[in-house]
Amino acid sequence: MSPTLSLIIGIVLALAGFGMMIFAFSSSPMFKKNRVKLRKQRTEQNQSRREEA
Helix, strand or coil: CCHHHHHHHHHHHHHHHHHHHHHHHHCCHHHHHHHHHHHHHHHHHHHHHHHHC
């Protein structure tokens, strides 16, 4: 196998690995829980601002 082909295969596998890692982190339950909590806090802040106005 030529070195160029090995390099291309290595780059493709590395990109696939990073993509899988990003997907795993974005769909993890811990991050979903944090996103839901932050979303609730923002809606509460917006509601309190509307009531003051």
